Amino acid sequence: MRGVFGAGVATSFERNNFYPKISAIYGASAGAMTGAYFLARDVSGASIYWEYLDNRFIRSKKNFFLGIWQRFQNRFIKKLQSDNIRDALDIEYLMDVIKNKKRLAIKKIILGDIPLNIKFLNLNSREIEYIDARRPDILEILKAGIKVFPYVHEVSIIDGKRLIDGAVMDIIGIDLLKKKHPDEKIIIVMNGQIDRKLRYRVKNILEGKFMQWMFNDPELFGLYASAEDKLSEDLEIIKADSNIFLIAPDKDVSVRSRTINTRALLQMYNLGIEAGQNFLNNLP
Numbered sequence: 001m002r003g004v005f006g007a008g009v010a011t012s013f014e015r016n017n018f019y020p021k022i023s024a025i026y027g028a029s030a031g032a033m034t035g036a037y038f039l040a041r042d043v044s045g046a047s048i049y050w051e052y053l054d055n056r057f058i059r060s061k062k063n064f065f066l067g068i069w070q071r072f073q074n075r076f077i078k079k080l081q082s083d084n085i086r087d088a089l090d091i092e093y094l095m096d097v098i099k100n101k102k103r104l105a106i107k108k109i110i111l112g113d114i115p116l117n118i119k120f121l122n123l124n125s126r127e128i129e130y131i132d133a134r135r136p137d138i139l140e141i142l143k144a145g146i147k148v149f150p151y152v153h154e155v156s157i158i159d160g161k162r163l164i165d166g167a168v169m170d171i172i173g174i175d176l177l178k179k180k181h182p183d184e185k186i187i188i189v190m191n192g193q194i195d196r197k198l199r200y201r202v203k204n205i206l207e208g209k210f211m212q213w214m215f216n217d218p219e220l221f222g223l224y225a226s227a228e229d230k231l232s233e234d235l236e237i238i239k240a241d242s243n244i245f246l247i248a249p250d251k252d253v254s255v256r257s258r259t260i261n262t263r264a265l266l267q268m269y270n271l272g273i274e275a276g277q278n279f280l281n282n283l284p
Helices: 003-013 030-039 043-051 059-078 091-101 107-111 136-146 174-180 198-215 218-223 227-240 262-281
Strands: 025-028 115-121 127-132 157-159 159-167 186-189 242-246
Touching: 003 030, 003 043, 003 186, 003 262, 025 030, 025 127, 030 107, 030 115, 030 136, 043 262, 059 198, 091 136, 107 136, 115 136, 136 157, 136 159, 174 186, 174 227, 198 218, 198 227, 218 227, 227 242, 242 262
Parallel strands: 025 115, 186 242
Antiparallel strands: 115 127, 115 159, 157 159
């Protein structure tokens, strides 16, 4: 739900018609949907956070803890049918929202000149890769891009590859972006805070352990557990490069990733608009 900040930044960019200055969009997790609505030129899509993403999308704590037990049980006790495993997020509900309630104008994206590159972790190669969503199966690509593991359990298969949201273990990935755009300015919109607390590292370690259990793959634990170190390295690179700009919430302002409080979400959205406008006002 912290993605509401990035939705606010994108709103300010759309209102200022920033499109002619953009050569490509790279989106991960919530940023994948933000990028999609942005390229559909539909700022109203930001309201998805406070209009629809309530407890129909973010499941109860009961489901969350039951899901933890089921993942443990599935790995160490007995195999469970996939349909019986509980998830913390209802991805199917979210997809119904963007198809039927806050409809995403996918044709505008597919026919547009700006690539929408969605970030994935390839479970086969254990490498980060991007897929341009401007193709007929755009909704399937977006769906795969927002599957935050281990909070969901069904893996999407795109082009024969087993793909999940790549932002969990590689939040920015600045090296790859610099390689793709060595002579261009890069704008990073980070929904979470830059000054990270110890709880983020603990969270990544626990997530990595569950990923190891879910897929019987010790390497996944290492990828998740080292996510904060990778982020720190990326932030140092960004700080030293005058061609890279970072937009992020102030350190004393945040919303919980699972909040459904309308007031808090609207506040963070408006802070995103303000941050985006301030950036545009001071852009060299």
